[in-house]
Amino acid sequence: MKLFLDTANVDEIKKFEFMIDGVTTNPTLIMMEGRDYNEALKEICGIVKGPVSAEAVSLDAEGMVKEGKEFSKIAKNIIIKIPMTNEGMKAVQKLTKLGIKTNVTLVFSANQALLAAKAGATYVSPFVGRLDDIGQDGMLLIEEILDIYDNYEIKTEVIVASIRNPDHVKRSAIVGAGVATIPSKILEKMFNHSLTDKGIKQFLADWEKVPKK
Numbered sequence: 001m002k003l004f005l006d007t008a009n010v011d012e013i014k015k016f017e018f019m020i021d022g023v024t025t026n027p028t029l030i031m032m033e034g035r036d037y038n039e040a041l042k043e044i045c046g047i048v049k050g051p052v053s054a055e056a057v058s059l060d061a062e063g064m065v066k067e068g069k070e071f072s073k074i075a076k077n078i079i080i081k082i083p084m085t086n087e088g089m090k091a092v093q094k095l096t097k098l099g100i101k102t103n104v105t106l107v108f109s110a111n112q113a114l115l116a117a118k119a120g121a122t123y124v125s126p127f128v129g130r131l132d133d134i135g136q137d138g139m140l141l142i143e144e145i146l147d148i149y150d151n152y153e154i155k156t157e158v159i160v161a162s163i164r165n166p167d168h169v170k171r172s173a174i175v176g177a178g179v180a181t182i183p184s185k186i187l188e189k190m191f192n193h194s195l196t197d198k199g200i201k202q203f204l205a206d207w208e209k210v211p212k213k
Contacts, residue, residue, distance in 0.1 A: 004051070004159065004181035008033050008040055012184040013047050022050035022123075024103070024161070024181040026081065027057060032068045038074060045075035051123075053103045055081035056091070064091035065098075072100045079122060081105045084112045089119040096120035103159065110144040117149065117156040123179070129162035139171045140163070146176055164188050 005013060008029035012018075023044055030040045037054075045052050046213045052075070056067040066090065068080040080095055081103045082088045096119070103123040104116035108131060116124045125183035126140025126145060145158055157178035163169060166189050173181045182190075 002050075002179040003051075003169075003176060003187070004179055005187065006161070006163070006181040006183050008035065008044070009184070010040075010043055012046070013044060016187055017047060019038070019187070020048070020050070022052060022077075022179070022181075023048050024053040024081070026053075026055045026105075038071075041074050041078065045077055048077070050077060051079045051101070052077055053079045053105075053123075055105065056083075059085075059087060061087045061090035061094065064088065064158070065094045068095045068100050068102070069098070072198065078115045080102045081125075082121075084108075084116060090180070092116065092119040092121050096122075105161070108141070110141065110148055111155075113145040113158075114148055117154045117159075121156050123157050123159050125159045125161040127162035128160055128168055129164040131162075132164065133169055139168065139175070142172060142177055143175050 004022040004024050005016055005020045006024045008025045013023060023207055030037050051102050054071040056064040057062045058067055064082055071078050071080055079101045082092050084104050084107050092104060095102050101122040103125055104121040105125045107113050107124055107126045115126045126141050131138035131141060159179040159181050160172040160177045161181050163180060163182050163186055168185060169180050169182060
């Protein structure tokens, strides 16, 4: 499974560059960094060789396509994030015909994921954490989408998004999702285990007891 970092913070990206396969961003993340949108994307694409998602903000298909064309000029690895709406799917179709890759975002149902794939989306991003927030098990949606895609040999890749904990990442890998996009604080937690810490502490204590010349 590929791991993307969900951030616009360049320091975080550089810290985990050796581990990640791509980056997802959105206007909110870039706003939090106080950066110009295009300049931030250009810098990120200079660090990350894999896909970097840049989100369109227009609500109509024509506007989304226009933004997508402009974003795609920034770097070859730019992927255009498009919201799961009727207009969005029109934009996905048009961008796909132009050879521009897309990531359909704000997906909360298997039907939406099916429509995104039918429109030609390169990626689809179901938001598992937000479903958990309203009392549903977001990971069940991932299983449903993967089953549907497997049934029809659909090539659209699933990016598990809105990840809130390491268990979301583990379950994504178990069910066979292609990608999980992870905030840096969650990726940091994935390195850790209390027994690892205990083992290192014991090794160091034992090393101090080894006779030195």
